[in-house]
Amino acid sequence: MSDTLDIKSVSISRRDSFNARDPHTRDLKPFHSGSIKILLLENVSPTAVDILKKAGYQVDFHTKALDKATLIEKIKDVHAIGIRSKTKLTEEVLSHANKLIAIGCFCIGTNQVDLNFAASRGICVFNSPFSNSRSVAELVIAEIILLSRQLGDRSREMHDGVWNKVSKNCYEIRGKTLGIVGYGHIGTQLGVLAESLGMHVIWYDVLPLMPIGMSRAAETLQEVLAEADFVSLHVPETPETKYMIGERELASMKKGSYLINASRGTVVAIEALAAALKSGHLAGAAVDVYPTEPLSNGPGFESLLRNCPNTLLTPHIGGSTEEAQRMIGVEVAAALTKFINSGTSINAVNFAECDLRAIPSTDMTTVRIVNVHQNVPGVLRQINNILADYNVNKQISDSKGDVAYFMADVTVDNPKEINTIYEHITAINENIITRVLF
Numbered sequence: 001m002s003d004t005l006d007i008k009s010v011s012i013s014r015r016d017s018f019n020a021r022d023p024h025t026r027d028l029k030p031f032h033s034g035s036i037k038i039l040l041l042e043n044v045s046p047t048a049v050d051i052l053k054k055a056g057y058q059v060d061f062h063t064k065a066l067d068k069a070t071l072i073e074k075i076k077d078v079h080a081i082g083i084r085s086k087t088k089l090t091e092e093v094l095s096h097a098n099k100l101i102a103i104g105c106f107c108i109g110t111n112q113v114d115l116n117f118a119a120s121r122g123i124c125v126f127n128s129p130f131s132n133s134r135s136v137a138e139l140v141i142a143e144i145i146l147l148s149r150q151l152g153d154r155s156r157e158m159h160d161g162v163w164n165k166v167s168k169n170c171y172e173i174r175g176k177t178l179g180i181v182g183y184g185h186i187g188t189q190l191g192v193l194a195e196s197l198g199m200h201v202i203w204y205d206v207l208p209l210m211p212i213g214m215s216r217a218a219e220t221l222q223e224v225l226a227e228a229d230f231v232s233l234h235v236p237e238t239p240e241t242k243y244m245i246g247e248r249e250l251a252s253m254k255k256g257s258y259l260i261n262a263s264r265g266t267v268v269a270i271e272a273l274a275a276a277l278k279s280g281h282l283a284g285a286a287v288d289v290y291p292t293e294p295l296s297n298g299p300g301f302e303s304l305l306r307n308c309p310n311t312l313l314t315p316h317i318g319g320s321t322e323e324a325q326r327m328i329g330v331e332v333a334a335a336l337t338k339f340i341n342s343g344t345s346i347n348a349v350n351f352a353e354c355d356l357r358a359i360p361s362t363d364m365t366t367v368r369i370v371n372v373h374q375n376v377p378g379v380l381r382q383i384n385n386i387l388a389d390y391n392v393n394k395q396i397s398d399s400k401g402d403v404a405y406f407m408a409d410v411t412v413d414n415p416k417e418i419n420t421i422y423e424h425i426t427a428i429n430e431n432i433i434t435r436v437l438f
């Protein structure tokens, strides 16, 4: 049996919630790949839709995010969900997800998902950690030049029929200093591109990282704010980054400098930014992300930043390029498929990463046990006691936080024994989800 798209059958037991059984025989009633339901929201790439359909799953595709009530209704019935940055998979929403085993974030950020709660329910979360980082870095480079030349305002004036040829306060970016906050995948790429245009780069990160090119690490955020002509934010949304740029931080930026935020809307206090732009302390800003964003395209966008001077507003399009979306689609759909079909959790965000390579046999005598359990002493002993009478070809287990993941390929003499193994493992008190792949 291959570990690709060839699912023979899957049975799932989530304690107290879902149990796939044949109503007549009480035997495990495995469902075929055609029974797997996947909900795809927020217009994920057609490459993902293709891969998941080719895997044989039922795909329910939506171009928009859903309102909470609809999301709760729909999530009850699906085994996997694919989202982008907008859909909030909170504890409240996930507690209705009785069949869910996997979440695919078709983006970098995973702040929209309650990762710990998902893990505690045995739901594995995947993302695409760097497929759109180049797209964001390129957008920021464009914005640095646009802001420096006030191109947003000039273009709007021309569309309004106003010819306004000025050079006052318009600058080249060569020789200027770019301050990067969060020197990860995006921040480092941005630094390289900026240096190639003749900028000096300083950066601040909570981790001690290697400076790339001629860039220089700053000791503090304050140092970056005080030195940079352009400050660009590339941190994840965490409790520590919430409003990390507020009135005090904006005041400590150089007069006439620019702020760029393509990270998360909650990183910047919008009211303070609007005030700094209107007072002229900042010479401009480019903002791609907002504390609350509309669920779908269309009119009605409201923000205090609307009509601020030299302020570029974009609708969260940092990662929205054909190239990035295609790559993300392939990466996340492949991860979901592997997890559903063979239990592989490599590249999971909230689970220990485990893989057993290919499932070894196409007959029903070799089955793969995939189990998620609470990470407390004694559970592995209980599982291995249950498996002690069978030939365990290989097994692996690992844990992350409070949740542990276990995989084993086991040979049984009689298919009925699959039932016994399954029943005994699901009866373990700390069992969260057990699947048997055969």
Ligand SMILES: NC(=O)C1=CN([C@@H]2O[C@H](COP(=O)(O)OP(=O)(O)OC[C@H]3O[C@@H](n4cnc5c(N)ncnc54)[C@H](O)[C@@H]3O)[C@@H](O)[C@H]2O)C=CC1
Residues within 6 Å of the ligand: 108, 109, 110, 129, 130, 132, 133, 136, 181, 182, 183, 184, 185, 186, 187, 204, 205, 206, 207, 234, 235, 236, 237, 238, 240, 241, 262, 263, 264, 288, 289, 316, 317, 318, 319, 320
């Ligand atoms: N506008 C858009 O469309 C997109 C936005 N994003 C956002 O950009 C963020 C960054 O993406 P990547 O560079 O790929 O992430 P990354 O994880 O590679 O880098 C983030 C860096 O921020 C640092 N960091 C974390 N907390 C910090 C703090 N308090 N102060 C300073 N540094 C801190 C980390 O140590 C890490 O080096 C994502 O989490 C996502 O929210 C990502 C892709 C597209």
Ligand SMILES: O=C(O)C(=O)COP(=O)(O)O
Residues within 6 Å of the ligand: 084, 085, 086, 106, 107, 108, 109, 110, 132, 316, 317, 318, 319, 320
């Ligand atoms: O990758 C990310 O974290 C992003 O912010 C991009 O989000 P999106 O896929 O455009 O909703």
